[in-house]
Amino acid sequence: MNAPDPRQQATRRTLRRMLFVAVGMFGFGFAMVPFYNVFCDITGLNGKTASGPTQTLEEQPAATDRTVTVEFIANLNQGMPWEFRPEVNKMEVQPGKAYTVRFYAHNGTGREVVAHAVPSVTPGLAAKHFHKTECFCFTEQKFGADEGRWMPVRFMVDPELSDKHNELTLSYTFFDTGARTAAAPKGLEAVHPATQTN
Amino acid sequence: MTTATAHEAHDDHGPARGLSRWLFTTNHKDIGTLYLLFALLMFFVGGSMAMAIRAELFEPGLQFVNPMFFNSLTTMHALVMIFGAVMPAFVGLANWLIPMMIGAPDMALPRMNNWSFWILPFAFTLLLSTFFMEGGAPAGGWTIYPPLVLQTGDAFPFLIFAIHLMGISSIMGAINVVVTILNMRAPGMTMMKMPLFVWTWLITAYLLIAVMPVLAGAVTMLLTDKFFGTSFFTAAGGGDPVMFQHIFWFFGHPEVYIMILPAFGIVSQIIPTFARKPLFGYSSMVYATASIAFLSFIVWAHHMFTVGMPLAGELFFMYATMLIAVPTGVKVFNWVSTMWRGSMTFETPMLFALGFVVMFTIGGFSGLMLAIAPVDFQYHDTYFVVAHFHYVLVTGAVFAIMAGAYYWLPKWTGNMYNETLGKWHFWLSTISVNVLFFPQHFLGLAGMPRRIPDYSIQFAEFNMISSLGGFAFGLSQLLFVYIVFSTIRGGARATDEVWDNPEGLEWTLSSPPPYHSFTTAPEVK
Numbered sequence: 001m002n003a004p005d006p007r008q009q010a011t012r013r014t015l016r017r018m019l020f021v022a023v024g025m026f027g028f029g030f031a032m033v034p035f036y037n038v039f040c041d042i043t044g045l046n047g048k049t050a051s052g053p054t055q056t057l058e059e060q061p062a063a064t065d066r067t068v069t070v071e072f073i074a075n076l077n078q079g080m081p082w083e084f085r086p087e088v089n090k091m092e093v094q095p096g097k098a099y100t101v102r103f104y105a106h107n108g109t110g111r112e113v114v115a116h117a118v119p120s121v122t123p124g125l126a127a128k129h130f131h132k133t134e135c136f137c138f139t140e141q142k143f144g145a146d147e148g149r150w151m152p153v154r155f156m157v158d159p160e161l162s163d164k165h166n167e168l169t170l171s172y173t174f175f176d177t178g179a180r181t182a183a184a185p186k187g188l189e190a191v192h193p194a195t196q197t198n
Numbered sequence: 199m200t201t202a203t204a205h206e207a208h209d210d211h212g213p214a215r216g217l218s219r220w221l222f223t224t225n226h227k228d229i230g231t232l233y234l235l236f237a238l239l240m241f242f243v244g245g246s247m248a249m250a251i252r253a254e255l256f257e258p259g260l261q262f263v264n265p266m267f268f269n270s271l272t273t274m275h276a277l278v279m280i281f282g283a284v285m286p287a288f289v290g291l292a293n294w295l296i297p298m299m300i301g302a303p304d305m306a307l308p309r310m311n312n313w314s315f316w317i318l319p320f321a322f323t324l325l326l327s328t329f330f331m332e333g334g335a336p337a338g339g340w341t342i343y344p345p346l347v348l349q350t351g352d353a354f355p356f357l358i359f360a361i362h363l364m365g366i367s368s369i370m371g372a373i374n375v376v377v378t379i380l381n382m383r384a385p386g387m388t389m390m391k392m393p394l395f396v397w398t399w400l401i402t403a404y405l406l407i408a409v410m411p412v413l414a415g416a417v418t419m420l421l422t423d424k425f426f427g428t429s430f431f432t433a434a435g436g437g438d439p440v441m442f443q444h445i446f447w448f449f450g451h452p453e454v455y456i457m458i459l460p461a462f463g464i465v466s467q468i469i470p471t472f473a474r475k476p477l478f479g480y481s482s483m484v485y486a487t488a489s490i491a492f493l494s495f496i497v498w499a500h501h502m503f504t505v506g507m508p509l510a511g512e513l514f515f516m517y518a519t520m521l522i523a524v525p526t527g528v529k530v531f532n533w534v535s536t537m538w539r540g541s542m543t544f545e546t547p548m549l550f551a552l553g554f555v556v557m558f559t560i561g562g563f564s565g566l567m568l569a570i571a572p573v574d575f576q577y578h579d580t581y582f583v584v585a586h587f588h589y590v591l592v593t594g595a596v597f598a599i600m601a602g603a604y605y606w607l608p609k610w611t612g613n614m615y616n617e618t619l620g621k622w623h624f625w626l627s628t629i630s631v632n633v634l635f636f637p638q639h640f641l642g643l644a645g646m647p648r649r650i651p652d653y654s655i656q657f658a659e660f661n662m663i664s665s666l667g668g669f670a671f672g673l674s675q676l677l678f679v680y681i682v683f684s685t686i687r688g689g690a691r692a693t694d695e696v697w698d699n700p701e702g703l704e705w706t707l708s709s710p711p712p713y714h715s716f717t718t719a720p721e722v723k
Contacts, residue, residue: 007381007382010380010381011306011307011377011381011382014306014376014377014380014381015306015307015373015377018372018373018376018377018407019373021407021408022369022373022407022410022411023411024411025407025408025409025410025411025412026411026412026414026415027415028411028412028415029411029412029413029414029415029416029419029445029449030415030419032412032441032444032445032448033419033430033441033445036438036441036444037438037441040438077433077434116434118433118434122506123508124506124507124508125508173433175433175434176434177434177435
């Protein structure tokens with residue numbers, strides 16, 4: 001096959017196209033990461049709450065006597081010998097008013113640990129109506145050996161919350177991030193800052 | 199190797215002799231044979247793991263293996279069966295048959311064809327070697343969900359690179375199929391005249407090219423999460439483990455159609471031959487296959503109804519999933535209509551094809567039940583799911599592969615298989631496979647979770663029945679090996695047509711076909 005054979009040319013063209021699709025789909029797999037995070041940020045799906053303190057949060061007078069139950073859950077990532085609990089298990093709150101709840105964490109490891117709490121709100125669709133002005137989850141928390149302390153969360157439920165949702169659950173999971181942050185750069189934040197969820 | 203001597207009898211230049219024939223071959227028939235034998239070997243490797251699983255589950259309590267090893271067995275059983283047995287078997291059939299069916303001399307890219315096969319033994323050596331490593335073989339399930347899979351020991355990078363290699367092999371195989379079908383058809387072989395096996399493989403190949411790279415991306419992210427400090431799926435660093443499930447199932451759902459569409463093609467070749475009628479609704483079969491392939495991209499989250507999706511998401515994925523029953527139903531009705539008032543005979547390939555139609559449909563219906571989001575909360579991660587996917591994969595994909603093997607084995611080897619033994623193989627397999635998997639529906643509905651080595655005693659009876667069926671099914675497959683190898687070695691001579699007036703170009707060749715067939719393209723009217 002030394003002369004340009006039309007069939008061979010067609011074969012090479014199809015081959016190039018298919019390789020292009022395969023490489024493109026490999027990229028698409030990675031593109032799903034920012035897509036997913038942007039999608040969740042916009043829609044508030046997946047219980048992701050706003051990625052920082054809500055800046056202009058003004059208390060509004062309650063238009064109705066509606067109350068919403070907010071439940072608090074504290075979880076530890078597996079294998080952490082910590083104590084971590086909310087001060088109360090639930091609160092009745094009025095939308096438009098700000099409240100403070102405290103969480104207690106105690107590092108039982110006997111060494112200094114940098115930990116990070118990741119919040120999640122269920123039902124997921126209500127997450128964007130749950131605002132936090134102050135939260136221990138916005139920054140990494142350093143705990144000395146056997147140190148325990150109370151940490152506040154100041155939050156407000158948006159009056160625009162659909163009246164289908166009368167119970168919200170705010171859950172925190174504590175992760176030991178000490179080793180990770182010390183050892184290596186964080187890949188995701190470098191690529192796409194918006195993906196940081198705290 | 200005995201086939202080599204048979205070939206040389208009517209070949210001007212036959213294959214090379216000895217081991218180098220198989221190592222360096224670029225012949226589609228040789229590579230097809232290698233794929234099929236490799237798949238058969240892996241079928242027994244994965245099957246022996248299944249035997250160990252069923253032995254452990256024979257009675258409540260821990261008998262033979264420790265729980266960690268049990269989890270390794272379920273994980274490796276799935277990986278070996280999916281990537282080592284079912285997929286290579288289909289690629290092997292594609293290699294053997296597509297050039298003969300479209301009137302081409304060989305696959306379009308023979309050198310790449312050799313490479314895509316010879317990657318596989320290395321991939322599975324990597325994967326199976328993990329059994330002997332510190333920390334054991336991967337035990338986090340074949341779905342490799344983080345954060346659990348990130349706790350895998352030394353085996354983890356081997357798992358990831360094995361998946362990469364399998365993916366590269368599948369993508370190369372699929373590209374070869376697409377290029378061959380689009381460019382190598384004989385004059386007159388228009389797209390809508392192609393045999394349905396060729397059509398289903400063309401669509402399967404597109405699915406493979408679209409989703410295997412996505413899996414490669416997902417496992418690469420796992421690798422960097424574990425070793426390079428990224429946080430794609432690590433919540434502590436701002437990642438999201440649920441996102442892995444979305445990416446994985448974006449690959450995973452098309453993957454299940456990759457494992458069933460070629461089976462549809464095989465059955466669509468076999469039923470018309472033994473019903474002695476042309477396939478009913480050829481073009482609707484083609485469009486149904488394409489619809490299933492399209493729908494497979496928009497239903498993935500039905501595997502994860504319980505992760506806490508909003509109602510709108512649950513409803514969308516529920517309805518989209520149920521929509522797949524429409525084109526699948528078109529296919530089942532077409533097969534039944536093909537047989538309607540046909541002069542049917544029941545040779546072994548037909549029996550396996552009929553078994554496929556009936557039992558695949560059972561699996562399809564349990565799939566519809568699982569698609570219903572509110573009830574999926576009960577069924578999720580129970581033995582009901584295990585029963586469902588084994589009905590579609592064992593009595594679906596594997597039965598279709600066996601049907602295809604019996605149907606084309608006389609063509610490939612020039613010898614008839616032993617029909618009596620073939621029928622024994624079918625009936626033993628069919629009865630035992632139902633004893634094996636049907637009780638698992640009841641176990642699942644009663645609440646037995648999957649992937650556990652021990653269970654509550656109310657599940658004891660059904661598990662014992664299921665295990666007995668499992669041992670019987672496993673032993674029955676030894677009969678298949680005996681039949682295949684005795685057919686390769688000898689037996690009654692097969693005619694060129696083998697069956698009663700079958701349709702397709704492959705039957706115009708001699709049995710066995712010459713080493714290089716269709717060197718001058720046949721004319722298709």
